[in-house]
Amino acid sequence: MLLQIQVWAFLLLQETGAVGFDLRSMWNQMGWMAKAVVIVLFLMSAWSIGIMIDRLIVFNAARKQSRLFAPAVAGALREGKLDEAIKIADRYKKSHLAKVVVAGLQEFRAHQVSTEIPGEIIEASTRALERAEAICHSEMERGVSSLATIGSSAPFVGLFGTVVGIINAFKGISTEKSTGLGAVAGGISEALVATAIGLFVAIPAVWMFNYFTNRIKNFDVEMGNSSSELVDYFIKRSQKAAAK
Numbered sequence: 001m002l003l004q005i006q007v008w009a010f011l012l013l014q015e016t017g018a019v020g021f022d023l024r025s026m027w028n029q030m031g032w033m034a035k036a037v038v039i040v041l042f043l044m045s046a047w048s049i050g051i052m053i054d055r056l057i058v059f060n061a062a063r064k065q066s067r068l069f070a071p072a073v074a075g076a077l078r079e080g081k082l083d084e085a086i087k088i089a090d091r092y093k094k095s096h097l098a099k100v101v102v103a104g105l106q107e108f109r110a111h112q113v114s115t116e117i118p119g120e121i122i123e124a125s126t127r128a129l130e131r132a133e134a135i136c137h138s139e140m141e142r143g144v145s146s147l148a149t150i151g152s153s154a155p156f157v158g159l160f161g162t163v164v165g166i167i168n169a170f171k172g173i174s175t176e177k178s179t180g181l182g183a184v185a186g187g188i189s190e191a192l193v194a195t196a197i198g199l200f201v202a203i204p205a206v207w208m209f210n211y212f213t214n215r216i217k218n219f220d221v222e223m224g225n226s227s228s229e230l231v232d233y234f235i236k237r238s239q240k241a242a243a244k
Contacts, residue, residue: 033161033164034165034168034191037157037160038194041157041201042197044153044154044157047146048201048204048205048208051146052204055143055144059140059212061094062096062140065092066096066098069092069095069098072088073085073088082109086105086106086109089102096223097222097223099132099135099136100132100136100227101230103129104129104230104234107124107127107128107129111124121234125230125234126227129230133223133224133227136219137219140216144212147205147209148206148209150201150202151202151203151206154198154199154201154205156198157194157198158194158198158199158201159195161194161197161198162191162194163191164191164194165188165191165192165193168191169190169191
């Protein structure tokens with residue numbers, strides 16, 4: 001099969017005289033439907049690139065600020081300074097850990113001044129942490145699912161353009177009453193450009209979707225661990241307050 005493909009490629013080059021890729025002339029020769037397919041693919045590519053850049057900026061900022069936030073807030077909590085810990089969290093607004101921790105601290109502080117029993121305070125703080133985790137997870141996933149959509153659909157959009165181009169190429173055969181490879185070489189090369197562009201759009205989108213998905217999973221683990229440690233801190237603090 002591979003040998004047969006190589007032979008056909010050799011014959012095609014012989015017929016077309018070592019055809020080069022003149023994109024401008026190729027674009028001018030495309031039909032309106034093939035041009036529409038290429039435009040759609042470039043729009044999909046631009047959208048996916050925009051999402052990639054945006055998510056990279058957001059994730060890198062979250063990672064960088066979280067590394068600074070974690071030791072700072074840990075020191076404030078060891079000293080029992082809740083207000084100071086909340087102020088520290090407010091300074092790192094791009095940190096996923098800070099968004100979760102500040103929600104739990106604010107809820108714990110609000111219920112601490114009330115007459116509720118310690119168990120209810122812990123439950124309320126835990127629910128606040130879970131809500132903050134869900135919101136933060138949703139914010140980090142923003143736009144990532146569209147990369148999967150682009151990655152899975154771009155090859156089919158390109159294939160549609162290829163099918164349309166090949167149909168036009170065979171229409172050219174019937175019009176020119178010629179059956180040689182030279183009669184369809186230009187049309188087929190134009191048609192295959194759509195498939196090539198579709199793959200060019202899809203492959204980076206799939207790669208980055210998997211990369212971002214793994215990073216979000218890591219962020220979820222970090223937020224879950226921070227929430228668990230903060231609940232343990234609330235339990236110990238409540239027990240100390242009840243013992244006094």
